[in-house]
Amino acid sequence: MPSEIETVALSEADVAAIRADFPILAERVNGHRLVYLDSAATAQKPEAVLDAEREFLIRRHAAVHRGAHTLAAEATEEFEDARAAVADFIGARADETVWTTNATAAINLIAYSLSNASSSAEFGRLALGPGDEIVTTEREHHANLIPWQQLAQRTGATLRHLPVDDDGALLLDELDGVVGERTRVLAFAHVSNVTGTLAPVSELVARARAVGALVVLDACQAVPQLPFDVRALDVDFAVFSGHKLYGPGGIGVLYGRRELLEAMPPFLTGGSMITTVTMERAEFLPPPQRFEAGTQPVSQVVGLAAAVRYLRGIGMDRVAGHGRGLGERMASGLAEIPGVRVIGNGERVGLVAFDLRGVHAHDVGQFLDDRGIAVRVGHHCAQPLHRRLGLTASVRASAAVHTTDCEVDAFLAAVADAAEFFERMR
C-alpha cells in the first residue's frame, strides 16, 4: 500500500540540479519552454544515460556471449554487470533477470512460453488447457490483456477479469469469486497507467498464493516511481520497460522466479540460447540465456544500467516522494476546475488522468500543446477501462523526477483556460 512506502521529498534545488541533466528540457515548443508531462508514455533521458551508451559504442562495442576477442569479452562483462545492477535495483538475482525488448515483449514471452509448455513433453508442468483460467483486470493496459486473450485462444483456457468500480478501483469484493481453484495466472498492473493509483498487491498476491496461481505483475508505471522489490512483493513475474525508467528504448526486463524460469520452455529461438543444435532439434541453455535469442541490444542494456545508477543517485524514496507530491498537486488542482472529473481516487504516483466535461481530450491536449505542455490524450491503451468509466478518451499528465511545482501550476492554469475557451462547446 502506498502509505507504507517511506518517502522523502526532493527540494527545489535538487530538482533544479536534476533538470540540468536532461538536455531536452531546454527545448522550446510553440514558443514556450517544453513542459513534458508525458513521462508515463516514455521518459526523457538524462545525459548520463546518453553518455554511457555513446561511450560504450565508441570504445567497447561488440557482440556478447559469442566472441573471444578483447572487445567481445569486455562487452560481455559489461553486459552482465549491467544485468546484476538492474537485478539488484529490483531486489532480484541476476539469473532471474531476462532482457526483453519492452514490457509488451516480456508479457508476450510469458504467455507464449506457457502455450509452448502446453505442446511440450519436456516442459509440460506449466501447461494450460480447457478448464484452466487466466485472470486479469478491467483496468489493464492492452499489453497486459491481449496477450492473455491470445493465450486463452491458443490453449482453450478461459480468460476472466476482476472488474473495477466507477472510479477505476479494483473491486476486491469480487476477488474470491473471480480468482479460484481453476486460476492458473493472475496478471495485473502494480500502478494503473490511467488512474495512477496502486493495486492492493498484497491482497491479490495472497489470493493467488491461496489458489496456487502464478502472479504476473505489470510494473511499468511502478518501477520508475516507487522503491520496488520483487521479493517483498512476492510476485512470480514482474515486467517493465527501460524507456519509461529514463533508459533507452528497445530494452525491457522480465523478472521471473528462478525455478519458474527453469521450468519454462523458450519463446524466441535462435543463436546464443542453445547448447547443441542438430538439423532435427536443439537443446537450450538455462535462463536467462534461454530467453535471449539473437544478438542482444548491448548498448541499451548499458544505458539502462546507467539509468538505474542515476535513479539510485537520487534515491528511490525521494523519487517516490517527489512523484507523490506532484501527483497530489495535479489531482487536487484539477478537482477545483469546473467541469473536470479526475479519474481514480486514493494515493497516487505522479500521474493523473481526467475528463473535461463536453470537451474532447484531443482538443484539451491541443490547447495545452499550444503552450508547450505535452500531455497524453486518448485511451492510453486501456479501452476497456475507459469504456467502463463512460469515456472514450481522457487527458493524462504524468510527472518525472525533473518535473517542478511550477510546471504543474502552468499545466493547471492551462487546463482552466482550456475549460473556459471550449465553454461554448459544452
Next chain:
Amino acid sequence: MPSEIETVALSEADVAAIRADFPILAERVNGHRLVYLDSAATAQKPEAVLDAEREFLIRRHAAVHRGAHTLAAEATEEFEDARAAVADFIGARADETVWTTNATAAINLIAYSLSNASSSAEFGRLALGPGDEIVTTEREHHANLIPWQQLAQRTGATLRHLPVDDDGALLLDELDGVVGERTRVLAFAHVSNVTGTLAPVSELVARARAVGALVVLDACQAVPQLPFDVRALDVDFAVFSGHKLYGPGGIGVLYGRRELLEAMPPFLTGGSMITTVTMERAEFLPPPQRFEAGTQPVSQVVGLAAAVRYLRGIGMDRVAGHGRGLGERMASGLAEIPGVRVIGNGERVGLVAFDLRGVHAHDVGQFLDDRGIAVRVGHHCAQPLHRRLGLTASVRASAAVHTTDCEVDAFLAAVADAAEFFERMR
C-alpha cells in the same frame, strides 16, 4: 549470382575518409591499433548514426503513434520517414516494412504468425499442419533453423533441409527432391555467415514458385554487403538486423509482401496494434502496425535510417566492390598458409572462415587478439554446417567498409605466425 552484381572498388583515400567516421577504430587493444574483423557479428557505428540518435533523443524524443503533442507528432513523422528510407533502401514499400528487434525476432515473427494462423479461423489461409513441409538448409544460422523446428513441432508439419557439399555449398541437385508439392515455406540465407558465399537465390526462388511455397530470405549478411532489392529477388519475406548494417542494436527489419502481411495474424500483441479492444477480444490494425506491439525503439529506427543514408552516401555498388576485394584477398592469402583450410568456394563477400589444422579456433583467435585483431571463433551459430564439414569451430574474419588491405595483410601475417607458434601442437 554474384558475378551479375556490378561493383566498383573504393580507393584508398575513400577508405581513409570512411575510417575517420568510425571513432572506435582509434582504440588500442593489447597495445595494438584495433583491427576489427568481426563486422559480420555486429558492425561498428559511424558517427553519423550515433549523432542522429543523440540528436533525436535530446531534441525530439517521444512515443510515436500515440501522442498528439508536438514532440510526439514530430517523432511519429521522423519514425515513418525512417521507415520509408529503409524500405526504399531494399526496394520495398513502407507498408511492407515491419520493425522488429533483430533478424531473429523477425524470423520468429513469421514462424509464430504461421502457427497462430493455424489456430485461427480469420487467418486460416496460411495455416500449416501435418503433411505440410518446411524446408531450410544445412548451412543456416540457428536463427533460421530453430524457429522452423519449433514451428514444425507446434503445427505437426515436417521440417526438411537442403544438404550441402563438402565445401558448404548448397546441393542444387537435391532441390527438386527436397522442395516439392508439400513444401509451404523455403527459408535460406542469401549469404552464408560461415562461408561468405551467395546462395543461388534465383534457382531456389524459381523452385519455390513452381510448388507454391513461400520464400523467407535471411538477408543478414547480404544487406550490409550487396545492393539489395526485394522485388528483383522476388522473395516473399526478407529479414535483417540493423546492428550488422552499421545501425543501432535492438532494431531489425522484416520485409513481407503486402498481401501476405495482410493475410497474417499478429504475433506480439499489446498497445498500438489494435483498433478496438474489449475484455473479450481485440481487432487489429493493418500491417505494419499489426506487427509492432508496444512502444517502438524510435531512436534506433532513426539511427538505422541514418545508417542507410550513410551507406547510400558511399554507394552500395562500391560497398560491395570493396567487400568482394577484401574477401578475395583474405581467402587467397589464407589458402597460401600451410595447414589452413578455407571454408567455402566461389565468389564471396568480405567474409571468410577457416580451419587451421590441429589448432583450435579459440587458440588462433587468442593469438590474433594479442595483436589487436578481432575475429570470431566458434561455430558462428551454425553447428549443423560445422558438423557437416567435420569441424566444431572455425575462425571467421569479416570485413566492413572501413577495412583496409593493410589490415587484411596484418591479419594474414598473424595467422601465418599463429600456425608457426602452435606448430608443436599439431
Next chain:
Amino acid sequence: MTPSSDFATLYQELILDHAGAGEGRGETTGFQPQSHQVNPTCGDEITLGVRLIGDRIDEVRWHGHGCAISQASASLLTGLVAGSSIAEARELLARFREVMRSRGTLELDEATFGDAVALNGVSRYVARVKCAMLAWVALEDALDHAPDA
C-alpha cells in the same frame, strides 16, 4: 494567456460552431451504404451513412464521438457533398486528403469547399490530420461499398 494565432486558426469560430451544431448528426438506420471508422490513437469513432439516388448523394448522416476537429469536419462534409454525384464527391475527397496531408503547403479553395476552408489550419498539425480525415475516410469506404461500385 491567449492562444497563439495558429491555435486560433485551428479552432476558429466556424469550427467550434460546426463541432457543436453537427450538421448531419443523427441516426443512420436506413442509410446505405454505411461505414464505421475508428481512430486507433484515441478510440474516436464515426458511423457514416449515405442515401444515394442513382449515382447522386441525396443525404449524409453520421454519429459517433470525437474531437472538435473531427466533428466539425463531419459536419462540413455533410453540407458539402449533399447533392453531388459520387464522382464529384470522390474528387472532393481526393483534394481534401491531398491538402490535409500537405503539411501546410496546400490550401482548400473557397469556391469548391466553402466553409470547409476553415479546416485549412489542420494540415499543419500532422497528429490531427487523422481527426479531420475520419469522416472523409468513412465516406470513401461507404462509397466503395455502394451497390454499383
Next chain:
Amino acid sequence: MTPSSDFATLYQELILDHAGAGEGRGETTGFQPQSHQVNPTCGDEITLGVRLIGDRIDEVRWHGHGCAISQASASLLTGLVAGSSIAEARELLARFREVMRSRGTLELDEATFGDAVALNGVSRYVARVKCAMLAWVALEDALDHAPDA
C-alpha cells in the same frame, strides 16, 4: 612479431605440452559417474568419467575436443585429483573456480596445485575462463551424480 608476455604466459610450454599430451584422455566406458559438458560459445565438448573406490577418486578419464586451454586444464585436473577424496576434490574445485573468476587478482598456489599453476594466466582472460573450467564443471557434475552423493 613475437607474442606479448601475457600471451606467452597464457600459452606457456607447460600448457601446450599438456594440451598435446592430454593426461587421462581416453575412452570413458565403464567410468561412473560421468558427465558431458558443452561450451555453448564454441561448441567444445568434454565427456569426463570418474572411477571411485569408496569416496576416493581412483582415476579420471575424459575425451572431447577443445582449445589448448581446455585440453591442458583437463589434463592437469586428471593428475591433480587422482587419489584424492571426493571432499578434497571439491575443495580443489572451489578454489580453482574462485581463482579463475578472480580476473587476475588471485593465484593458484603451487603447493596445492602443482603444474596446474600454469593456468593462472587464464583468469585475466574472462572469455577463456569457461575453457579452463570445462573439465572442472564436468568433474563437479559427475561427483554430484556419484552413488552416495
